[in-house]
Amino acid sequence: MKHWIIVLLFCLPKLLIGQSSVQVGSNDFYFDFQNRRYAGFLDIPEGHVKGIILLIPGSGKTDFLGEGGFAHFFQQKRDSFLSVGFGVCAWDKHGCGRSEGEFKEDLSIEDSAEEALAAIAALQKLQVPGINRIGLWGISRGGWICPLIISKSPTIAFWVSVSGTSQFDNFRYLLETNFRLTGESPATISLLLEEWDFHLQALYDEGISYEAYVKGTKNLYAAGFYQKLNPQMLDSITFNSIQAELKESPTPFDPDTGLRILVPDFPNHLSKIKIPVLAILGEKDSQIDWRATEALYKETMSAEATTELKVIRLPNCNHLMMECETGAMFEDLQAFDYRLCPDYYPCMKNWLNQLRFKE
Numbered sequence: 001m002k003h004w005i006i007v008l009l010f011c012l013p014k015l016l017i018g019q020s021s022v023q024v025g026s027n028d029f030y031f032d033f034q035n036r037r038y039a040g041f042l043d044i045p046e047g048h049v050k051g052i053i054l055l056i057p058g059s060g061k062t063d064f065l066g067e068g069g070f071a072h073f074f075q076q077k078r079d080s081f082l083s084v085g086f087g088v089c090a091w092d093k094h095g096c097g098r099s100e101g102e103f104k105e106d107l108s109i110e111d112s113a114e115e116a117l118a119a120i121a122a123l124q125k126l127q128v129p130g131i132n133r134i135g136l137w138g139i140s141r142g143g144w145i146c147p148l149i150i151s152k153s154p155t156i157a158f159w160v161s162v163s164g165t166s167q168f169d170n171f172r173y174l175l176e177t178n179f180r181l182t183g184e185s186p187a188t189i190s191l192l193l194e195e196w197d198f199h200l201q202a203l204y205d206e207g208i209s210y211e212a213y214v215k216g217t218k219n220l221y222a223a224g225f226y227q228k229l230n231p232q233m234l235d236s237i238t239f240n241s242i243q244a245e246l247k248e249s250p251t252p253f254d255p256d257t258g259l260r261i262l263v264p265d266f267p268n269h270l271s272k273i274k275i276p277v278l279a280i281l282g283e284k285d286s287q288i289d290w291r292a293t294e295a296l297y298k299e300t301m302s303a304e305a306t307t308e309l310k311v312i313r314l315p316n317c318n319h320l321m322m323e324c325e326t327g328a329m330f331e332d333l334q335a336f337d338y339r340l341c342p343d344y345y346p347c348m349k350n351w352l353n354q355l356r357f358k359e
Helices: 002-019 069-083 109-125 142-152 172-180 188-203 208-214 218-222 222-229 236-248 266-271 290-302 343-352
Strands: 027-034 038-043 049-055 086-091 134-139 155-160 278-281 309-314
Touching: 002 134, 027 086, 027 109, 038 069, 038 109, 049 069, 049 109, 049 142, 069 086, 069 343, 086 109, 109 142, 134 142, 142 155, 142 266, 172 188, 172 222, 188 208, 188 218, 188 236, 208 218, 208 236, 218 222, 266 290, 278 290, 278 343, 309 343
Parallel strands: 049 086, 049 134, 134 155, 155 278, 278 309
Antiparallel strands: 027 038, 038 086
């Protein structure tokens, strides 16, 4: 009798995981959203599962299930989180990897949050170990998505924000910073930013013709850094199509700064967060205004006594938390052997190990 009790106690965790149809190690993960099937992975650590961390990526294509640099970049996170007892889950965007559809940056911030909520529902249906305590790790654009997920899912227990965003579109900051880092003069930068502002104005105003757009953005499209982002000027068909789309669903602008507001009432979303938050910012991030993000987080989340906010600023770190000299978007990091900043993983792991949850 004692022999069977010992065997049962030893095997119980594996039996429970077996009942949830997932195993220790890496599992395939699928769910449906907006008539598409999404494919990803679900990693389960050995022993007690403290919770599940969802990886919310930034803009652009994903390739979590591939063998290239993107998958390698995230594999380090998977291993790091598994080593401190957390499961890890992520999926490729539509049209990427094995996820269905054609890739387009056409999902709104709100839809991206709903996509993550659909993934959470699928995990709950699988009865995944640790699913009652979900953490979010989000980078860049994920900084807009995660607060919306938190507002709609009571199971979110903590949030790691990496290179997070303020309430405003960061692209003007990206242009201004990288124009400066690539050697443009202050006068030229001022001219190029004026043309960027006109670029946006023209897209939102059907009264501005394509001919006026071409004339008003000629220096912008000729600038070396901007050419790396947009090698060719918009053609007239695309220009008119964008104007028509934006007329149907316009993005609000902040009257004080003139910047686009991508998530309406974003500070209010942040102020309602009542879970532990770790914000990691690179002091040489040239893609998001990290100072504005830090100020916004402290102004909103720190006002709530129930929110445990910790902000860590890493020197000589770029947008992707890699060691750098300037932080410019296209900086050659070969001299740094493409290394991540040395304190990046330790600060996340230490913070996760110190988390205390109410059972």
